Amino acid sequence: MKIQPRAKQEVSLWPVLLPCLAAGIAALLLSSAGCGSAASAAETTPNSAIGKVAQRAVKGKPSYTATAYLLVQPQNAGFAPIETRPKEGEDLAKYAESQATLLKSRPVIEAALKAPEIAKLKLGDRTADPTEWLGERLQTSTSQARRKKDIIEVSVTCDNPAEAAALANALANAYLSDVIGAEMRRKRARYDQLERAMEEPLEKIRRSRSQLKPLVEKLGTTDPHAIALKVQVAAEQLSALARQSAQQEFELRKAKSELESSRALWESLAKTEIPEAAVDKLASTDSTMADMLLPRLAHVTKSLSQERAKDSPDAKTVADLEQQLRKLQSQVAARREELREQLRQRKGAPIQAELKSREAKVHCVQAACKTFVDEVAKKRAQLEQIEKSAEQLAAMRPIIDQLEGELKGLVDERERLLSEINRSPRVTLAQRAETPIKAD
Numbered sequence: 001m002k003i004q005p006r007a008k009q010e011v012s013l014w015p016v017l018l019p020c021l022a023a024g025i026a027a028l029l030l031s032s033a034g035c036g037s038a039a040s041a042a043e044t045t046p047n048s049a050i051g052k053v054a055q056r057a058v059k060g061k062p063s064y065t066a067t068a069y070l071l072v073q074p075q076n077a078g079f080a081p082i083e084t085r086p087k088e089g090e091d092l093a094k095y096a097e098s099q100a101t102l103l104k105s106r107p108v109i110e111a112a113l114k115a116p117e118i119a120k121l122k123l124g125d126r127t128a129d130p131t132e133w134l135g136e137r138l139q140t141s142t143s144q145a146r147r148k149k150d151i152i153e154v155s156v157t158c159d160n161p162a163e164a165a166a167l168a169n170a171l172a173n174a175y176l177s178d179v180i181g182a183e184m185r186r187k188r189a190r191y192d193q194l195e196r197a198m199e200e201p202l203e204k205i206r207r208s209r210s211q212l213k214p215l216v217e218k219l220g221t222t223d224p225h226a227i228a229l230k231v232q233v234a235a236e237q238l239s240a241l242a243r244q245s246a247q248q249e250f251e252l253r254k255a256k257s258e259l260e261s262s263r264a265l266w267e268s269l270a271k272t273e274i275p276e277a278a279v280d281k282l283a284s285t286d287s288t289m290a291d292m293l294l295p296r297l298a299h300v301t302k303s304l305s306q307e308r309a310k311d312s313p314d315a316k317t318v319a320d321l322e323q324q325l326r327k328l329q330s331q332v333a334a335r336r337e338e339l340r341e342q343l344r345q346r347k348g349a350p351i352q353a354e355l356k357s358r359e360a361k362v363h364c365v366q367a368a369c370k371t372f373v374d375e376v377a378k379k380r381a382q383l384e385q386i387e388k389s390a391e392q393l394a395a396m397r398p399i400i401d402q403l404e405g406e407l408k409g410l411v412d413e414r415e416r417l418l419s420e421i422n423r424s425p426r427v428t429l430a431q432r433a434e435t436p437i438k439a440d
Helices: 013-033 038-044 049-059 092-103 106-113 130-137 161-219 224-271 276-284 287-309 315-422
Strands: 064-072 138-144 150-158 427-431
Touching: 064 092, 064 161, 092 138, 092 150, 092 161, 106 130, 106 161, 130 138, 130 150, 130 161, 150 161, 161 315, 161 427, 224 315, 276 287, 276 315, 287 315
Parallel strands: none
Antiparallel strands: 064 150, 064 427, 138 150
């Protein structure tokens, strides 16, 4: 953007010629007084009569004003959505005025005087305080440009047009470097500081989430309401299993009592005597007794009686028959015991069947009791684990929320700074000061 310097009025001949004549006269007077030039006399002896004449002579010299132009833009121009940009003229004029005032501050003037091109002017040889000298010759003003942008004019007036332009440009450069540039450097430093500050909460969040992961896997959720419901369901399941386990233990005690009753009945039956008549009745129908043992026993008994009835019985035959008789009697007695046991078994068959049934029932109920005891222990351990995990999760959640809140604040500030760093500076050089051709 090319900004034309303000138009200056033409200088008439007499207003310029008369001060020149006065300056010549003053120069002759000063030369005779040993004061050198009128300018030096005006600066070194301002209170003397000669100095006053010299000041009037210097004031009569032509002055030149050089102006540099700085462009001030709205803070969010070109970056924020249209609906969020500042309203037209909102705070922009105030900001431009504050920057114009800041541009006239002593630090900015001192920085401008340190520029290499200004140091060559050796202003210290002309005045005791170059900062004050330049401050008196510096003027700043603001005006609104097109597209709702403001302009800061940096003007320096002195008797040397080239020096006026150099000083105006040095002031504009010093302001852009030491004020606008310093602000950008502060933002970059703060951005780097935020980057470092984010490392600690990020690491803490990573560690907390690594500790949180197994808890979430156990619970299956991080929702407090879902966790509370899960604890409630597990507690109800444990209560139901405990009731079923207690019922099974009651059934086991009952089955064992019934088993003991059947065993006692069976043992009492074993001690009961079987009548001989019942054994005789069964023996009469038993093939072993009726067809084999009893006929043989009768035959041997008869033969032994006949042998003994003889006048001279044969001792060997008698002995053999007696041996056979004892053997058969033993076999008959053993068989009768077998028949007696059969009668006992027949009588105790229902009791024995009931005993076996009750033994099987006891084994079954014992297995069911063990299953329920294991399920209750498993469900109790599961409930304790859920409650423990829920407590740990509840303790860790505020810590993670706090860390995430801190991190979000740092991230938001970092993103805001990054946006400000990446956007163009609010104040930029629109046009350098040009060497004025005409005097003021």
